Amino acid sequence: MVDPVAQPADLRLVRESYDRVADNYVAMGVGDLAPAPWLRAALAAFAEDVRGLGPVLDVGCGPGTVTAHLAGLGVDVSGVDLSPRMVAHARRLHPGLRFAVASATELDLAEASLGGVLGWWSLFNLPRDVLPDVLTSLARALVPDGRLLLGMHVGDGDVVRTEVYGMPVTWTTHLWQPRQLAGLLSRAGLQPVAELRLPPTPASTSAPALPAQVVLAARRPS
Numbered sequence: 338m339v340d341p342v343a344q345p346a347d348l349r350l351v352r353e354s355y356d357r358v359a360d361n362y363v364a365m366g367v368g369d370l371a372p373a374p375w376l377r378a379a380l381a382a383f384a385e386d387v388r389g390l391g392p393v394l395d396v397g398c399g400p401g402t403v404t405a406h407l408a409g410l411g412v413d414v415s416g417v418d419l420s421p422r423m424v425a426h427a428r429r430l431h432p433g434l435r436f437a438v439a440s441a442t443e444l445d446l447a448e449a450s451l452g453g454v455l456g457w458w459s460l461f462n463l464p465r466d467v468l469p470d471v472l473t474s475l476a477r478a479l480v481p482d483g484r485l486l487l488g489m490h491v492g493d494g495d496v497v498r499t500e501v502y503g504m505p506v507t508w509t510t511h512l513w514q515p516r517q518l519a520g521l522l523s524r525a526g527l528q529p530v531a532e533l534r535l536p537p538t539p540a541s542t543s544a545p546a547l548p549a550q551v552v553l554a555a556r557r558p559s
């Protein structure tokens with residue numbers, strides 16, 4: 338029997354916030370992979386690593402951009418997201434793929450049922466004391482040699498956001514250092530596979546400034 342993951346106190350506010358920003362998120366092309374060759378490289382390696390291992394779940398899939406990208410690479414992938422509005426966009430934009438509404442904290446995944454799990458800039462709203470249990474539940478759902486791919490904003494502390502993508506929001510962005518995340522993955526029972534660090538990007542005419550980012554790949558020991 339596995340202990341259930343605690344539900345974040347602000348889950349409803351975070352869901353409502355993403356529902357509010359979802360239309361702008363899609364209209365602004367946030368999460369577009371076209372200008373991000375290093376992220377595409379990480380996703381290509383992940384797709385290769387999970388080949389033949391079983392289905393992949395994109396947790397916090399938003400409008401399904403990365404879900405569809407992985408499907409295009411031949412991955413048997415579905416998406417799940419906290420925000421019904423994000424999932425409505427995902428279903429409209431990618432009608433051939435499967436998407437569901439749920440929080441990463443309430444997935445109740447069967448042990449060893451997935452070849453891979455993706456948390457692509459979707460777990461940074463989880464409170465610091467909740468993320469470790471979510472990672473453990475995701476790790477447990479992996480088959481032996483299954484892969485978890487995590488993308489996160491890098492930094493220290495918690496940033497309270499009140500406006501994002503031109504809309505009012507109520508959420509906290511929890512920043513993490515790569516070594517802290519590597520420690521959490523290790524405590525979840527996973528072994529490191531790769532770590533990709535991206536430096537902060539200054540604002541341009543088409544995009545706001547971004548803090549440093551990290552992508553971590555980890556595997557469940559066989």
Ligand SMILES: C[S@@+](CC[C@H](N)C(=O)[O-])C[C@H]1O[C@@H](n2cnc3c(N)ncnc32)[C@H](O)[C@@H]1O
Binds near residue numbers: 398419441
């Ligand atoms: C910055 S967006 C990233 C979306 C997508 N992964 C992408 O790269 O375009 C963050 C997403 O995480 C989702 N999210 C936030 N908290 C979540 C939770 N507890 N469970 C599932 N999804 C969550 C939001 O609804 C939102 O769609």
